[in-house]
Amino acid sequence: MPKAKRQDSTVLTDDELTSLNAHWRAANYLSAGQIYLMANPLLKEELRPEHIKPRLLGHWGTSPGLNLVHTHLNRVIKARGRDTVCIWGPGHGGPSVLANSWLEGSYTETYPDVTRDEAGMERLFRQFSFPGGVPSHVAPETPGSIHEGGELGYALAHAYGAALDNPGLLVACVIGDGEAETGPLAASWHSNKLLDPVHDGAVLPILHLNGYKIANPTFLARLPESELDELLRGYGHEPIHVSGDDPMTVHRALAAALDQALDRIDRAQRAAREDGATERPRWPVIVLRTPKGWTGPGEVDGQQVEGTWRSHQVPLAGVRENPEHLRQLEQWLRSYRPQELFDEHGRPREQVLACIPEGDRRLGATPHANGGLLVRELPMPGLERFAVPVDKPGATMHEPTKVLGGFVEQIMKATRERRDFRVVGPDETESNRLGAVYGATGKAWQAEVLPSDEHLSRHGRVMEILSEHLCQGWLEGYLLTGRHGLFSCYEAFAHIVDSMVNQHIKWLRTSRQLSWRAPIASLNYLLTSHVWRQDHNGFSHQDPGFVDHVLNKSPEVVRVYLPPDANTLLSVADHVLRSRDYVNVIVAGKQPCFDWLSMDEARVHCARGAGIWEWAGTENGGREPDVVLACAGDVPTQEVLAAAGLLRRHLPDLAVRVVNVIDIARLMPREEHPHGMSDFEFDGLFTRDKPVIFAYHGYPWLIHRLAYRRAGHHNVHVRGYKERGTTTTPFDMVVSNDMDRYRLVMDVVDRVPGLAVRAAAVRQEMADARTRHHDWIRAHGVDMPEVAEWTWAG
Numbered sequence: 001m002p003k004a005k006r007q008d009s010t011v012l013t014d015d016e017l018t019s020l021n022a023h024w025r026a027a028n029y030l031s032a033g034q035i036y037l038m039a040n041p042l043l044k045e046e047l048r049p050e051h052i053k054p055r056l057l058g059h060w061g062t063s064p065g066l067n068l069v070h071t072h073l074n075r076v077i078k079a080r081g082r083d084t085v086c087i088w089g090p091g092h093g094g095p096s097v098l099a100n101s102w103l104e105g106s107y108t109e110t111y112p113d114v115t116r117d118e119a120g121m122e123r124l125f126r127q128f129s130f131p132g133g134v135p136s137h138v139a140p141e142t143p144g145s146i147h148e149g150g151e152l153g154y155a156l157a158h159a160y161g162a163a164l165d166n167p168g169l170l171v172a173c174v175i176g177d178g179e180a181e182t183g184p185l186a187a188s189w190h191s192n193k194l195l196d197p198v199h200d201g202a203v204l205p206i207l208h209l210n211g212y213k214i215a216n217p218t219f220l221a222r223l224p225e226s227e228l229d230e231l232l233r234g235y236g237h238e239p240i241h242v243s244g245d246d247p248m249t250v251h252r253a254l255a256a257a258l259d260q261a262l263d264r265i266d267r268a269q270r271a272a273r274e275d276g277a278t279e280r281p282r283w284p285v286i287v288l289r290t291p292k293g294w295t296g297p298g299e300v301d302g303q304q305v306e307g308t309w310r311s312h313q314v315p316l317a318g319v320r321e322n323p324e325h326l327r328q329l330e331q332w333l334r335s336y337r338p339q340e341l342f343d344e345h346g347r348p349r350e351q352v353l354a355c356i357p358e359g360d361r362r363l364g365a366t367p368h369a370n371g372g373l374l375v376r377e378l379p380m381p382g383l384e385r386f387a388v389p390v391d392k393p394g395a396t397m398h399e400p401t402k403v404l405g406g407f408v409e410q411i412m413k414a415t416r417e418r419r420d421f422r423v424v425g426p427d428e429t430e431s432n433r434l435g436a437v438y439g440a441t442g443k444a445w446q447a448e449v450l451p452s453d454e455h456l457s458r459h460g461r462v463m464e465i466l467s468e469h470l471c472q473g474w475l476e477g478y479l480l481t482g483r484h485g486l487f488s489c490y491e492a493f494a495h496i497v498d499s500m501v502n503q504h505i506k507w508l509r510t511s512r513q514l515s516w517r518a519p520i521a522s523l524n525y526l527l528t529s530h531v532w533r534q535d536h537n538g539f540s541h542q543d544p545g546f547v548d549h550v551l552n553k554s555p556e557v558v559r560v561y562l563p564p565d566a567n568t569l570l571s572v573a574d575h576v577l578r579s580r581d582y583v584n585v586i587v588a589g590k591q592p593c594f595d596w597l598s599m600d601e602a603r604v605h606c607a608r609g610a611g612i613w614e615w616a617g618t619e620n621g622g623r624e625p626d627v628v629l630a631c632a633g634d635v636p637t638q639e640v641l642a643a644a645g646l647l648r649r650h651l652p653d654l655a656v657r658v659v660n661v662i663d664i665a666r667l668m669p670r671e672e673h674p675h676g677m678s679d680f681e682f683d684g685l686f687t688r689d690k691p692v693i694f695a696y697h698g699y700p701w702l703i704h705r706l707a708y709r710r711a712g713h714h715n716v717h718v719r720g721y722k723e724r725g726t727t728t729t730p731f732d733m734v735v736s737n738d739m740d741r742y743r744l745v746m747d748v749v750d751r752v753p754g755l756a757v758r759a760a761a762v763r764q765e766m767a768d769a770r771t772r773h774h775d776w777i778r779a780h781g782v783d784m785p786e787v788a789e790w791t792w793a794g
Helices: 014-036 063-080 096-102 106-110 118-127 156-164 183-194 223-232 247-273 323-334 398-414 435-438 468-480 491-512 545-549 566-578 599-607 632-652 679-686 701-705 730-736 743-752 760-780
Strands: 084-086 168-178 202-209 238-241 284-289 421-425 463-465 486-491 523-528 558-561 584-589 610-612 627-632 654-663 694-698 716-719
Touching: 014 063, 014 096, 014 118, 014 247, 014 323, 063 096, 063 202, 063 247, 063 284, 084 156, 096 118, 096 491, 156 168, 156 183, 156 202, 156 468, 183 202, 183 468, 202 247, 202 435, 223 238, 238 247, 238 398, 247 284, 284 679, 398 421, 398 523, 398 566, 421 468, 463 730, 468 486, 468 491, 468 523, 468 545, 486 491, 491 523, 491 584, 523 566, 545 584, 545 654, 545 701, 558 566, 566 584, 566 599, 566 679, 599 610, 610 679, 627 632, 627 679, 627 743, 632 654, 632 694, 632 743, 694 701, 694 743, 701 716, 716 743, 730 760
Parallel strands: 084 168, 168 202, 202 284, 238 284, 421 463, 421 486, 486 523, 523 584, 558 584, 627 654, 627 694, 694 716
Antiparallel strands: 610 654
């Protein structure tokens, strides 16, 4: 590898250079020790097999490079007094971040039993990737972290989310060259087009090219430097290169590169904030090339390890059984000269600690990586200002998300000065009927503006890009650093972030178990343009399965709401935006739908999560129902009420109960979800022995899965989406999936004892209506008048 390129703007003194190198050596020693050792942490005696962990887990290859970056960030933070948080993108770099946190003392402050001495070092080593210990990657347990290292692709999006509305914050982001190959990371480079140099902080990407992934070389590491420069400049960055394998020369070069990068950042922010510059800055990016597994074993069993993919995980695997490997391990660990780095009690020597900043400026102690310490209550407007009047159920119609838009606009106005609330979405804010927010703020935009453009603003707080990954990543970074937000998305395409929400749910579940992690604002999804009203876009836009995916996850963290009208949507939104440490999914329509409940009724119904709508049923005088019509979702609710109306007309003696479910987790047993019902409650609502016809917004088997333990589950028949989609009329969508009002009435006839014969004519009339519908839409292209003009006549 070529020697490091020198940057002449920074001249380190010999003492500074020696101190930086000592810190780096100490971090490397601690990183390797975590992977291998469970005893003899200071090598006070000859290394023996019993000192080695029985299972060697962890990742060495990326650790020396991360340690190098951490060491040098310490220097510039201390020298400049700048609040900084670092996103450690290389997935399993846990050993290095833990090592540095222990060296700076923040780990011991967080976990007092892991003391900064020999006993604490042994505990630090033993707990790593060990039963009852800590994960091998950067995780919620790691002080100073907001980024789960178990999945690649999202580091840079998280970094930009952390920088938004944090004008004094520097967010360093180490991007591994494996991660750089992912689609979300490749798109994340465009985030600089939305970064406001006046109100936002700065992001400093550090592209760490050590040449290899798990078993293959990486693309960016093999590009000629000129081609890589063209790529990064095309993204709007100015690259600064550091490369080499001589530690002292690399230290000098990286120190100069960081100073050069921060000087550029300071100039750009000063120009925007003090001089009124409006041109988009070309932000710096550092390209750092160091060998994979640097300072580790050069060769093992005759094969090169350092500088190759073989150093990715555990360079020496058979240490307990192979005496030669044990000898090499001891030689490797002693090469760091631990006696020079730690005193006889295992405490880091003064020279090792000289570069470390103090207090909250330490990367492991920054409150920006524990956002619950910074989060403030949102100033929430009263719902009455936005509620729609409902004197009679089903007499009027509104677009629920449009009504919600006025509510969100007011939150935007109330946070105009404090700037801690954002709306993100993939180019759909207006489409999803939330356009009222533009009365309070524009869309973030730092690129060219044309006269035909609307709502673009250099200081806007609506974030739009056609990448659900980036929307999710930005919002996660924003929430984890102490702010609030809402993610609005077409329902079908929320699946794009399935794996991202997995990681965030795991993060929240783990952080809830850590007393030092303060609760953060919840991650709130508004899924609209949903399956039943994507009749114009067709099958590709019809998928309600995100709810299924989320409800598979940790029940203490996830919540799913299906408000049936505008007022219930307002009530649910008010609740979730106040909440902490949840992932909330709201599914609500943007098309006109009937108003069923007044604001007061909506509040009560949402608090229950599920309840009987007495006005819609025909239970009289305390009589038990003959059948229960249940519904969850706006379109299912309309079809159930239409079916209830048909039954009222055709079978007036039938006792029908209508149950609406908003909080879908209410169907689960209380033992499995905090919102679940007891068997007593469930049986009281749905009965133990009467047929239940359930019209559900999504895939019908979810309802069966949630309720399978209930005594009356064998009586539950669910109608929902069955993968029957196309470009068609709205009502044909429900007919195609057998969730229409006529099919529901047929289900009642089929399942209520005695009706099969007595109501055969009614069933036949319903079947004929479905046939008539089929012919009508093909002749006229719209739904039948009896459907299109239907209103609740109860």
